[in-house]
Amino acid sequence: MSRIWLSSPHMGENEKKYVEEAFSTNWVAPLGPNVDFFEKQLSAYTGVNAAVSLNSGTAALHLALSLLGVNQGDVVLCQSFTFAASAFPIIYCGAEPVFIDSEADTWNIDPQLLEQAIEDQLQKGKKIAAIVVVHLYGMPAKMNELNAVSEKFGIPIIEDAAEALGSRYNNKACGSFGKAGILSFNGNKIITTSGGGALLSNDEILIAKTRHVSAQAKDPAPYYLHTQVGYNYRLSNICAGIGRGQMEVLPERIEKRRAIFEQYKAGLASVEGISFLEEPNGLFSNRWLTTIIFDENYFKLGTIETLRQYLETLNIETRPLWKPLHQQPVFANCQTYNNGVSDRLFATGLCLPSGSNLSESIIENVIVEIKKHLGL
Numbered sequence: 585m586s587r588i589w590l591s592s593p594h595m596g597e598n599e600k601k602y603v604e605e606a607f608s609t610n611w612v613a614p615l616g617p618n619v620d621f622f623e624k625q626l627s628a629y630t631g632v633n634a635a636v637s638l639n640s641g642t643a644a645l646h647l648a649l650s651l652l653g654v655n656q657g658d659v660v661l662c663q664s665f666t667f668a669a670s671a672f673p674i675i676y677c678g679a680e681p682v683f684i685d686s687e688a689d690t691w692n693i694d695p696q697l698l699e700q701a702i703e704d705q706l707q708k709g710k711k712i713a714a715i716v717v718v719h720l721y722g723m724p725a726k727m728n729e730l731n732a733v734s735e736k737f738g739i740p741i742i743e744d745a746a747e748a749l750g751s752r753y754n755n756k757a758c759g760s761f762g763k764a765g766i767l768s769f770n771g772n773k774i775i776t777t778s779g780g781g782a783l784l785s786n787d788e789i790l791i792a793k794t795r796h797v798s799a800q801a802k803d804p805a806p807y808y809l810h811t812q813v814g815y816n817y818r819l820s821n822i823c824a825g826i827g828r829g830q831m832e833v834l835p836e837r838i839e840k841r842r843a844i845f846e847q848y849k850a851g852l853a854s855v856e857g858i859s860f861l862e863e864p865n866g867l868f869s870n871r872w873l874t875t876i877i878f879d880e881n882y883f884k885l886g887t888i889e890t891l892r893q894y895l896e897t898l899n900i901e902t903r904p905l906w907k908p909l910h911q912q913p914v915f916a917n918c919q920t921y922n923n924g925v926s927d928r929l930f931a932t933g934l935c936l937p938s939g940s941n942l943s944e945s946i947i948e949n950v951i952v953e954i955k956k957h958l959g960l
């Protein structure tokens with residue numbers, strides 16, 4: 585039986601056509617018509633003034649932090665419950681990540697704990713340069729509350745919407761709230777360019793700077809002239825061709841991922857002690873990955889690992905939820921404001937196969953096997 589992945593690339597009708605166009609017109613370069621078109625699709629879809637396509641989400645976050653002035657010795661407050669790439673670019677900037685735990689409704693950064701952390705850090709004399717908010721698994725963070733904290737202290741928010749293209753908070757796209765938002769088109773995301781990312785912003789100056797420094801910061805002159813440090817972070821016109829085709833099918837991809845979530849929920853409804861991350865009022869998740877939580881009152885701790893191993897023998901990929909960054913050895917020296925939420929989620933949660941290319945019968949089979957392992 586072929587492997588059932590958590591989330592694998594799912595191509596539509598036209599990706600190849602746009603890539604072939606790039607070949608036939610010899611736009612095999614980090615710029616070209618596919619890049620321009622893809623950026624317009626992204627900004628129109630998310631409702632921001634402009635999008636700059638880049639070669640990864642990590643690169644996009646690095647530029648966002650750097651261009652918002654994050655410097656050596658600054659503190660950047662970052663959601664702890666996330667993938668490490670939300671925080672690595674803080675280190676690239678020479679800044680100090682300080683981790684903030686999540687709240688139970690969305691699993692994203694807790695606005696109250698964030699406010700306490702800011703007050704505490706300010707008291708310690710730290711300069712807080714930015715806040716990294718993540719919309720994890722596609723679930724929007726509480727942007728109203730977070731924006732209020734951001735405004736109160738005058739600290740910009742950067743949204744890591746790598747997993748949340750298509751998610752909405754009060755009908756506004758994730759990635760469009762902060763000073764800057766970032767997207768990822770890595771192979772496992774809801775749409776992919778084989779590898780890529782984007783920076784979103786309403787700030788035209790920030791966008792212009794992003795275009796400039798992402799392409800080696802070449803100043804206008806007949807020779808190569810540089811007055812600042814540049815990066816080689818642009819997305820190629822080949823990859824943008826894939827992205828162009830993927831944007832055409834994004835609404836279908838979201839619909840399918842949401843249907844998969846509903847299928848798991850219905851299929852496991854009879855199992856006492858398994859719960860799902862529900863959408864609070866006004867929040868719309870793209871349901872990038874469906875996750876289940878095993879209540880410790882019903883299941884032994886470690887159930888997720890025995891279940892994962894059982895499904896692995898059937899060539900079904902599952903994975904624990906993100907290991908909180910405050911538990912990562914690489915960040916062992918970083919400060920954390922911990923309320924226990926992400927520690928508990930990591931100990932009791934599992935991500936299930938959620939790719940939009942998985943059929944109803946495959947999902948049904950995963951449900952049957954989960955129940956079988958639990959003796960149901």
Ligand SMILES: *Cc1c(COP(=O)(O)O)cnc(C)c1O
Pocket residue numbers: 639640641642643666667669670718744746747767768769770779780781
């Ligand atoms: C995938 C991901 C990133 C990094 O994106 P890349 O394009 O792989 O560099 C950052 N943050 C989160 C939350 C992600 O899931």
